[in-house]
Amino acid sequence: MTYCVGLLLNAGMVCLSDTRTNAGLDNISTYRKMFTFNVPDERVITIMTAGSLSVTQTTLARLDEAAVDIEATPQTSILLAPTILQVVEIIGRTLAATSKEIGNRMGESASSASASMIVAGQRAGGDMRMFLVYPEGNFIEATPDTPYLQIGEHKYGKPILDRVVTPETSISDAKKAVLLSMDSTLRSNLSVGMPLDLAVIEKDACRVTEQRRIEEGDAVFREMSAAWSIALKDGFSAIKI
Amino acid sequence: MTYCVGLLLNAGMVCLSDTRTNAGLDNISTYRKMFTFNVPDERVITIMTAGSLSVTQTTLARLDEAAVDIEATPQTSILLAPTILQVVEIIGRTLAATSKEIGNRMGESASSASASMIVAGQRAGGDMRMFLVYPEGNFIEATPDTPYLQIGEHKYGKPILDRVVTPETSISDAKKAVLLSMDSTLRSNLSVGMPLDLAVIEKDACRVTEQRRIEEGDAVFREMSAAWSIALKDGFSAIKI
Numbered sequence: 001m002t003y004c005v006g007l008l009l010n011a012g013m014v015c016l017s018d019t020r021t022n023a024g025l026d027n028i029s030t031y032r033k034m035f036t037f038n039v040p041d042e043r044v045i046t047i048m049t050a051g052s053l054s055v056t057q058t059t060l061a062r063l064d065e066a067a068v069d070i071e072a073t074p075q076t077s078i079l080l081a082p083t084i085l086q087v088v089e090i091i092g093r094t095l096a097a098t099s100k101e102i103g104n105r106m107g108e109s110a111s112s113a114s115a116s117m118i119v120a121g122q123r124a125g126g127d128m129r130m131f132l133v134y135p136e137g138n139f140i141e142a143t144p145d146t147p148y149l150q151i152g153e154h155k156y157g158k159p160i161l162d163r164v165v166t167p168e169t170s171i172s173d174a175k176k177a178v179l180l181s182m183d184s185t186l187r188s189n190l191s192v193g194m195p196l197d198l199a200v201i202e203k204d205a206c207r208v209t210e211q212r213r214i215e216e217g218d219a220v221f222r223e224m225s226a227a228w229s230i231a232l233k234d235g236f237s238a239i240k241i
Numbered sequence: 242m243t244y245c246v247g248l249l250l251n252a253g254m255v256c257l258s259d260t261r262t263n264a265g266l267d268n269i270s271t272y273r274k275m276f277t278f279n280v281p282d283e284r285v286i287t288i289m290t291a292g293s294l295s296v297t298q299t300t301l302a303r304l305d306e307a308a309v310d311i312e313a314t315p316q317t318s319i320l321l322a323p324t325i326l327q328v329v330e331i332i333g334r335t336l337a338a339t340s341k342e343i344g345n346r347m348g349e350s351a352s353s354a355s356a357s358m359i360v361a362g363q364r365a366g367g368d369m370r371m372f373l374v375y376p377e378g379n380f381i382e383a384t385p386d387t388p389y390l391q392i393g394e395h396k397y398g399k400p401i402l403d404r405v406v407t408p409e410t411s412i413s414d415a416k417k418a419v420l421l422s423m424d425s426t427l428r429s430n431l432s433v434g435m436p437l438d439l440a441v442i443e444k445d446a447c448r449v450t451e452q453r454r455i456e457e458g459d460a461v462f463r464e465m466s467a468a469w470s471i472a473l474k475d476g477f478s479a480i481k482i
Contacts, residue, residue, distance in 0.1 A: 155396035159425045163470060164477050176482050184400045220482060227480045229404060235472025236405050241417050241465050 001191035002152030004033060004048035005181055006118045007174045008130040008142040010167050012202040012209070013120045016178040017048045018152075018186070020193030034197040035060055036208050037067065039079055043123040044206050045087055046199055050152035051115025051135065052102070059098045059115070063091060084121040084129045088139055091119055096137030116151045124206050156188045157181030171200055176224065179214075183225045196221075242432035243393030245274060245289035246422055247359045248415045249371040249383040251408050253443040253450070254361045257419040258289045259393075259427070261434030275438040276301055277449050278308065280320055284364045285447050286328055287440055291393035292356025292376065293343070300339045300356070304332060325362040325370045329380055332360055337378030357392045365447050397429045398422030412441055417465070420455075424466045437462075 004017040017033040031053060037045040047063075049056035066072060067079045074080040078087045095117060103113040114135035122128040130142040132149040142149050144167045150158065160181050169177065175198065185192050195218075200210040214221050245258040258274040272294060278286040288304075290297035307313060308320045315321040319328045336358060344354040355376035363369045371383040373390040383390050385408045391399065401422050410418065416439065426433050436459075441451040455462050 155429070156400055158429050159397055159400075160473070160477075162428060163473055172482065173477075176477065176480060179482070180477070180480075187403060188396070188399055224480055224482050228476065231476025231479060232401070232404055232473070235469065235476050236401075236414075236417065236421070238472060239417060239421075239465055239468045241413065241420070241461060 001189060002033060002050040003150070003154065003157060003182060003185045003189075003192045004050055004118055004152055005148060005150045005154075005157065005161070005178050006048065006120050006130050006142070007148045007165055007169070007178060008120070008128060008167070009147060009169050009171070009174055010203070011171050012200060012205075013046075013122075013128055013130060014171060014174040014178055015046050015048055015118070015120055015199045015201075016182055017197050018182065018192045019195055019197065020191060021053050022191055025190070028193070030193075030195070032197060034199060036199065036211075037063075037078055038207055041124060041206050043079070043084075043121065044201055044208060045078055045084075045119065045121040046201060046208065047091065048118040048151065049115060050117070052099075052113050055095070055099050055102055055113055055115040056117070058102070059091075059095045059117075062094050062098065066090075066094075084123060084126060087121055088119050088129075088131045088133060091117065092133050092137035092139055095133055095135070099135050118149050118151055120201060122201065122204070122206060128201070128203060153185055153189045153192050157185040160184065171202065175200070179221060179224060180228050183221075183228060242430060243274060243291040244391070244395065244398060244423060244426045244430075244433045245291055245359055245393055246389060246391045246395075246398065246402070246419050247289065247361050247371050247383070248389045248406055248410070248419060249361070249369060249408070250388060250410050250412070250415055251444070252412050252415075253441060253446075254287075254363075254369055254371060255412065255415040255419055256287050256289055256359070256361055256440045256442075257423055258438050259423065259433045260436055260438065261432060262294050263432055266431070269434070271434075271436070273438060275440060277440065277452075278304075278319060279448055282365060282447050284320070284362065285442055285449060286319060286325070286360065286362040287442060287449065288332065289359040289392065290356060291358070293340075293354050296336070296340050296343055296354055296356040297358070299343070300332075300336045300358075303335050303339065307331075307335070325360075325364060325367060328362055329360050329370075329372045329374060332358065333374050333378035333380055336374055336376070340376050359390050359392055361442060363442065363445070363447060365445075369442070369444060394426055394430045394433050398426040401425065412443065416441070420462060420465060421469050424462075424469060
């Protein structure tokens, strides 16, 4: 499993992903699930992935290859597509085609050859946009009503997002929110694991303005997690019924 | 869907269930999912149900009929079985047989003909025991390490239980914990809905010592939910990263 979450705020976009992949409980590895494509001062695209590693890796490799191909066109390269919407359409097509191809090869057990992605991007002069791309290549977009998107094991970490995240949330609060959302998920689901990748794309920067890998035992994360635990217990004790 | 939770504490057992059932999103009804069998001063058994309504209703009806049959024996009646373990075995057998029968009748779509149950019980002179009965009739038991059991939509409401519930938790804190656990679930999942049924079985009472239906708009529940929301937001604001 996996947990990735992205917030689309007035001040910027905040993305967080875990790194655990597993094929059964007895085969656990660490793989990066966050990838950034950047044309300095022109566009930034951050992709987070969940699902079959074979599908997500192949999809990313193909997007990468198509982007740098000498015959790349705005219809095939996410570095040349004229809008973020068209970037997402390229990603959706590549993901769906890869899923289908691998699914066909797998035959009956094809149900596991699927993957989904969160795509956060901005072009110079354009709006920040964030999409969730489904295995079939169709997608939905984050809006002010629900300014976050999640893929993978999303349930444990959803309540905190519902309660604190709005488009007005500051980048600093947003980092706290995604980390606490991840903290609840890590506690409850073994298939989501450290280290974490955090990326912040501030509005109109057209680059990742903060990128951090949070390792197991990271002091800041551990303190925040402990403080949250205490805050929850104190809040609980204070409530009268 | 459904959410039911039971806590096994040193001071007693606390059970909470919602009442929403649905066949598709456009067919929602209210059905009680908590049932109590009581022989005053001798035994108390509270059963909570999740899954196919046709399976759970038929199972309960059969348990009821078998219990009051004039030829009832300790092998067939949950009111006569000599231990709570044997009570659970009767329930497990009845549930599995009913599931199988209804599943056979449904043929290919049999996957939906399954149900699970939480059984909380005590006999005079015996220990309080709480079991989760799986669709196949096998079961697991709550222990001091994990003194709670959940069925149905369990993920949203698990983090709060993990953080605050231990066997030493008081009945009053336990009621608060299950109600807040339900509150998180109600917020996130449309298929779980008010009203709620709350039951408390104090240790050695051999009866339900508190039984309450919490209706939509219940003032106490609403205040508690609002206080929890504020506590979470305040706790969140106070954390530094």
